[in-house]
Amino acid sequence: MKFSHATLSNPGGRKVNEDATKCCMASDTQGCWVVADGLGGHGGGDVASKIAVNSIIDTYKNRTEFSAEQLANMLGEAHQAILNDQQNSDRLSAMRSTVVVLMLQDAQAWWAHIGDTRLYYFSRGRIVQQTKDHSVPQVMVDAGDISAEAIRHHEDRNRLTRSLGNSGKLRTTVLDQASPIADGDAFLLCTDGFWEFVTEADMQAALAKSANPTAWLSAMEHILLSRAPASHDNYTATAIFVEAQP
Numbered sequence: 001m002k003f004s005h006a007t008l009s010n011p012g013g014r015k016v017n018e019d020a021t022k023c024c025m026a027s028d029t030q031g032c033w034v035v036a037d038g039l040g041g042h043g044g045g046d047v048a049s050k051i052a053v054n055s056i057i058d059t060y061k062n063r064t065e066f067s068a069e070q071l072a073n074m075l076g077e078a079h080q081a082i083l084n085d086q087q088n089s090d091r092l093s094a095m096r097s098t099v100v101v102l103m104l105q106d107a108q109a110w111w112a113h114i115g116d117t118r119l120y121y122f123s124r125g126r127i128v129q130q131t132k133d134h135s136v137p138q139v140m141v142d143a144g145d146i147s148a149e150a151i152r153h154h155e156d157r158n159r160l161t162r163s164l165g166n167s168g169k170l171r172t173t174v175l176d177q178a179s180p181i182a183d184g185d186a187f188l189l190c191t192d193g194f195w196e197f198v199t200e201a202d203m204q205a206a207l208a209k210s211a212n213p214t215a216w217l218s219a220m221e222h223i224l225l226s227r228a229p230a231s232h233d234n235y236t237a238t239a240i241f242v243e244a245q246p
Helices: 044-062 068-088 136-142 148-153 200-208 213-227
Strands: 002-010 019-027 030-039 096-105 108-114 118-123 126-130 186-190 235-243
Touching: 002 019, 002 030, 002 213, 019 044, 019 235, 030 044, 030 186, 030 235, 044 068, 044 096, 068 096, 068 108, 096 118, 096 186, 096 235, 108 118, 118 200, 126 200, 136 148, 200 213, 213 235
Parallel strands: none
Antiparallel strands: 002 235, 019 030, 030 096, 096 108, 118 126, 118 186, 186 235
């Protein structure tokens, strides 16, 4: 398999974009993509998300191992990097970040996340897997108190149960085993400022009409901007298409 990708990141209605994204293509058939959403305000959020994506990509470049252990190590290194910078500045002492990471190699995928930045995996044009938020509303969904769709506009949507930079033991979610992928599959990594206004049905409909990742992101961004209020949050998304080698 080979992979093509596109990315967009916009401050939305805010002065500062606290999202960050980065990728590294080791070859046409191997790569790593990261999207993060910083938390903390007063300059801390944008710093935390940049630390996270830079650390993860640097770790990947230094050791392009394709395994669950490597994913856990990448997130652990990013977590420690944020903790180190928290201790060096009072202004940054409360900064944290969500993150989602995707690694692709040949005909397999591996991913991990913490927080409510999401990964969606599409096969035959339909969502077949997606990450589950580490948030208070997701806990309510798991308990049967609200529907998954209700997360989008729940009053506690921004209350996270896990993030990079939190004190205590780091608890990430890493895929148990590599997922096989096929020609025509696609991935979407996005922050909550994106998926809040673009539903899963929207994602699938836009994908069906899009010839490449750039067109897919453009179609979804058009939907987002038609719905979001002027004060809406930063939004970031990365799209990856899987194609068979000639």
